[in-house]
Amino acid sequence: MLPAAEPPATEARGHIALVGAGPGARDLLTLRAAQRLREADVIFYDRLVDPALLHLARTGARRVYVGKEVGRNAWPQAHIDRLIVAEARKGRRVVRLKSGDPSVFGRAAEEIAAARAAGIEPEIVPGITAASAAAAAIRVPLTERGETDCFAVTTGLCRPGDPAPDRSLLARPGTALAIYMGIGKAAEIEAAMLAAGAPAECPVDIVSCVSTGRERHASATLASLSETLRREALPGPAILFLRHPKSLSGRRAGGASRAA
Amino acid sequence: MLPAAEPPATEARGHIALVGAGPGARDLLTLRAAQRLREADVIFYDRLVDPALLHLARTGARRVYVGKEVGRNAWPQAHIDRLIVAEARKGRRVVRLKSGDPSVFGRAAEEIAAARAAGIEPEIVPGITAASAAAAAIRVPLTERGETDCFAVTTGLCRPGDPAPDRSLLARPGTALAIYMGIGKAAEIEAAMLAAGAPAECPVDIVSCVSTGRERHASATLASLSETLRREALPGPAILFLRHPKSLSGRRAGGASRAA
Numbered sequence: 001m002l003p004a005a006e007p008p009a010t011e012a013r014g015h016i017a018l019v020g021a022g023p024g025a026r027d028l029l030t031l032r033a034a035q036r037l038r039e040a041d042v043i044f045y046d047r048l049v050d051p052a053l054l055h056l057a058r059t060g061a062r063r064v065y066v067g068k069e070v071g072r073n074a075w076p077q078a079h080i081d082r083l084i085v086a087e088a089r090k091g092r093r094v095v096r097l098k099s100g101d102p103s104v105f106g107r108a109a110e111e112i113a114a115a116r117a118a119g120i121e122p123e124i125v126p127g128i129t130a131a132s133a134a135a136a137a138i139r140v141p142l143t144e145r146g147e148t149d150c151f152a153v154t155t156g157l158c159r160p161g162d163p164a165p166d167r168s169l170l171a172r173p174g175t176a177l178a179i180y181m182g183i184g185k186a187a188e189i190e191a192a193m194l195a196a197g198a199p200a201e202c203p204v205d206i207v208s209c210v211s212t213g214r215e216r217h218a219s220a221t222l223a224s225l226s227e228t229l230r231r232e233a234l235p236g237p238a239i240l241f242l243r244h245p246k247s248l249s250g251r252r253a254g255g256a257s258r259a260a
Numbered sequence: 261m262l263p264a265a266e267p268p269a270t271e272a273r274g275h276i277a278l279v280g281a282g283p284g285a286r287d288l289l290t291l292r293a294a295q296r297l298r299e300a301d302v303i304f305y306d307r308l309v310d311p312a313l314l315h316l317a318r319t320g321a322r323r324v325y326v327g328k329e330v331g332r333n334a335w336p337q338a339h340i341d342r343l344i345v346a347e348a349r350k351g352r353r354v355v356r357l358k359s360g361d362p363s364v365f366g367r368a369a370e371e372i373a374a375a376r377a378a379g380i381e382p383e384i385v386p387g388i389t390a391a392s393a394a395a396a397a398i399r400v401p402l403t404e405r406g407e408t409d410c411f412a413v414t415t416g417l418c419r420p421g422d423p424a425p426d427r428s429l430l431a432r433p434g435t436a437l438a439i440y441m442g443i444g445k446a447a448e449i450e451a452a453m454l455a456a457g458a459p460a461e462c463p464v465d466i467v468s469c470v471s472t473g474r475e476r477h478a479s480a481t482l483a484s485l486s487e488t489l490r491r492e493a494l495p496g497p498a499i500l501f502l503r504h505p506k507s508l509s510g511r512r513a514g515g516a517s518r519a520a
Contacts, residue, residue: 022290025292026291027290027291027292027295028290028291028292028386029290029291030282030287030288030289030290030291030388031286031287031288031289031290031291031294032285032287032288034291035287101388101392101402102396102401103392103395103396103400103401103402103403104392104401104402104403104411105403106401106403107405108401109401109404109405109407110405112399112401121399122399124395124396124397124399125396126288126388126392126393126395126396127388127392128290128361128386128387128388129392132361132363132364132386132387132389133386135363135384135386136362136363136384136385136386137384139372139381139382139384140363141362141363141364141366141368141369141372142361142363142364142413143363143364143365143366143413143415144368144369145367145369145370145419146419146422147369149414149415149418149422149425150412150413150414150425150426150429151364151412151413151414152410152411152412152413152429153402153403153410153411153412154409154410154411155403155409158409159405159406162406162409165409165410165434166410166432166434166435169410169412169429172426174425174426175426
């Protein structure tokens with residue numbers, strides 16, 4: 001294979017992989033993600049990705065920080081999309097390394113669309129999402145037989161102008177809910193969920209900087225969520241993990257919840 | 261350290277790790293999970309775990325198949341719990357290797373409780389859950405900015421006697437839903453969701469044996485889900501991945517969905 005300065009995209013298309021870096025800890029990367037990093041010519045990485053992961057790449061690989069800060073737009077998404085595609089069209093193997101799982105609040109749809117518009121079908125390498133790592137860290141499963149049969153992830157932050165996500169889910173017995181990027185909206189979330197009928201006693205765990213050396217954990221109930229966050233001053237990123245176990249409503253109703 | 265035939269649990273406690281094996285592909289294991297397999301003295305593994313993963317273990321490590329079949333009870337959960345704890349109490353490093361993520365429909369709560377009852381705090385190593393791998397395989401994210409702001413996992417199968425999980429979630433615009441173990445209940449799920457107000461046109465993807473050599477994929481709408489499954493005869497395990505994007509309801513309401 002001869003190196004070509006600017007090969008036509010139809011002749012020597014590169015490869016684009018959106019790769020999940022996992023929640024933080026280096027060893028929560030998958031073997032496939034590690035392999036893609038080793039093969040990469042250029043890696044675009046996020047603010048929340050541990051830079052130590054980049055040591056897996058070849059010495060000659062380019063590493064480009066596209067550090068998206070929550071609520072800032074130093075690197076607008078459309079600019080990142082263009083950069084990724086431009087590198088791939090030079091025939092390079094591009095890795096877009098994203099914290100967590102690219103499919104969960106990862107702006108993957110835009111990057112997939114940009115790649116396809118350039119005639120490249122991207123590969124997605126899934127990653128451990130923060131909710132899964134948080135559940136593992138505190139040893140509280142996301143689902144529990146007979147207690148929670150539905151587990152949902154949603155977000156505290158939305159696109160400006162979009163309505164807030166549904167806050168009534170927790171009112172249903174049997175639901176567990178992980179909220180990403182929710183710390184700044186905790187008071188609002190707590191009030192909306194209580195108003196929607198979720199029991200005040202619903203257990204809540206807050207797991208901050210999950211799987212990193214700075215990991216912290218606090219427990220609360222729905223009614224004490226925002227007060228607990230104020231007191232504990234847990235830094236983001238954090239997962240709010242709320243549960244409405246069936247037995248909680250059973251106890252509230254007088255205890256005989258399992259009488260067919 | 262002298263080997264003791266049956267050391268007191270308080271003296272030489274072993275280690276119990278519930279380890280996520282990921283959705284099927286060997287290289288979707290995390291580095292940490294691979295490490296735990298290498299360190300294990302005994303590994304209890306499931307029906308859906310790729311036996312090739314066991315090659316990571318030491319030659320002398322015991323491998324015990326506790327193959328739970330859906331709907332069968334050859335290895336009742338309580339029996340598995342007892343075995344794990346008994347091995348750990350001998351001072352051994354026990355890995356309970358579970359397909360997917362131990363925290364998602366993995367019966368982890370029972371095994372955590374059993375370990376704690378024996379005075380052992382278990383470790384949980386998260387794994388890639390099938391919904392995440394399915395989304396990656398078909399390149400359709402679990403959440404999409406402006407389209408789906410809530411993603412839920414639920415199940416087709418419940419404990420005998422338990423009520424079916426809520427089937428009304430998909431009625432809300434902005435929701436994506438992955439149903440595990442849903443193939444056998446697809447007709448029931450389709451009818452219940454339509455009855456609850458979910459649009460017939462909601463896109464549905466069925467991903468069978470995700471990330472394995474036998475992976476298959478079919479697309480449908482909510483209204484054609486059970487018919488598509490009959491026609492395509494996709495084998496389990498499979499993920500039903502249903503979506504109600506906001507723009508779908510916008511189009512139904514006449515198109516002007518984004519007018520604040």
